[in-house]
Amino acid sequence: MRESGVGMKTLAIIGGGAAGLTAAVVASLSVRKARLGEGGSALEGVHVVLYEADERVGRSILATGNGRCNFSNSDISQGDFRNGAFVADAVMVLEDVVSELDLGKKRPRYVYGQAVHDFFAALGLEWREEGEGRLYPRSGRASSVLDVLRGACDALGVELRCGLAVEAVEPPAGLASKTTRDRGSRFTLKMADGSFERADAVIVACGGSVARAMLPDSFLFVETTPVLGPLATDARVARQLDNIRVRGTARLMRNEAQVACEEGEVLFRKYGLSGIAVFNLSRDAQPGDVVEVDLLPGLRDCDVEPYAFSRFKALTKIYGHGLTCGAYLRGFVLPQVARVVLKEVGFDEDAKCLKADVPEIMRAFKRLRFTVEGIADARQCQVHRGGFSVETFSPCTMEALKVPGLFAAGEMLDVDAACGGYNLHWAWTSGIIAGSSAVARLTGGEVRSFPASSASAGALVGGEE
């Protein structure tokens, strides 16, 4: 590790993923701005060190969006996030941070989340918008997002220390320390290899799965569960449809009441259900819930019967009295889907199709039911729900309320959202704020407090909210 000069302070960032890299870039920019303002050279004052357990930074970014990185969304609002009021307050501060660093224009507050896009534009990233407002780098490769972050880290002199896992962060003695060893006023990083490092401020950004172990037990923690993943269900029907993808509506039902509803892709697997619509439902699903897949979302319930009869009438002109149930569904859905759904409602595909039966057959496509057993494979989940309680961190700084100098960002905090670029948007947002605030803390700059019109104070944030 590079020796800090006399009076030089160290900001340690733990985790070189989405939030950590962003924090490192913004911290370095903030240092440069602070020093240039005082006529000093760019990186005197605070030394930014990023510790990454992996051999390289940003591997988690490369895996996102099927390798294309759906890094944000053009349509973001408070309601998209768990703990949305905390996110809304953070977004208000974000606008100021980004404009003060000259990375983007100051915009009206209702342009929700635009500051993140300004940040990436300032780093040189180009992108395009796809369905449902999803933003992807124009190159079509997640590596472009990582390239601009890593390039900025290099240019700004961030010290990247890869292959070094931090086991735990111990605040200065007396400040919520796990052990009461007297370490003076600095933070102690307990490294996985048994060594120790010191820092004057710390940003913890190592993702949701390892969050709990990183900070002292005194921090309020909401247990983490992997979400945004496939659901294991009763497999009888799903198994027969293995690998078939459909577009439809998936409703999550509990005691026959709807808990959540998603439109989009459903992928049947031998263990249950996958696909983006199901991933999103997994945020709320509990064992015993029912996922009801509607394969005909465009057909209202009241239109099912007329449609079934008109189709029957049309096909009897071709098949006459020889119309079978299988022939009735030919061209309507894949034969395999037809066979399975017919069996579900007790019809044989080779049996004669009777006019009186077709409403029931059609209705079956609107309500294919699967009982949830739980998350099918935690390794396929995109985020961890839970983390350090937002009640114990300031949304304006990402700083722990009771431990000055300790910051958290990204999935470490109890914030998550559905698929669509929102989770990365949160990682960038919280990383930008943490990076800027940590430097303000170390350089004696202004540490932000709640904006006067904060969402916590009941203000309107995020346009439609």
Ligand SMILES: Cc1cc2nc3c(=O)[nH]c(=O)nc-3n(C[C@H](O)[C@H](O)[C@H](O)COP(=O)(O)OP(=O)(O)OC[C@H]3O[C@@H](n4cnc5c(N)ncnc54)[C@H](O)[C@@H]3O)c2cc1C
């Ligand atoms: C397959 C997949 C696809 C996804 N696709 C999308 C998408 O398209 N859009 C979207 O918005 N979200 C997506 N997500 C979610 C998104 O990747 C996360 O929400 C986001 O990366 C969280 O950022 P983070 O910085 O908090 O954690 P991470 O990006 O996970 O970074 C944490 C970093 O900390 C390091 N680390 C862990 N422990 C230690 C330690 N002890 N010491 C030092 N370093 C450590 C890790 O190696 C990692 O580099 C996807 C997730 C997955 C798994």
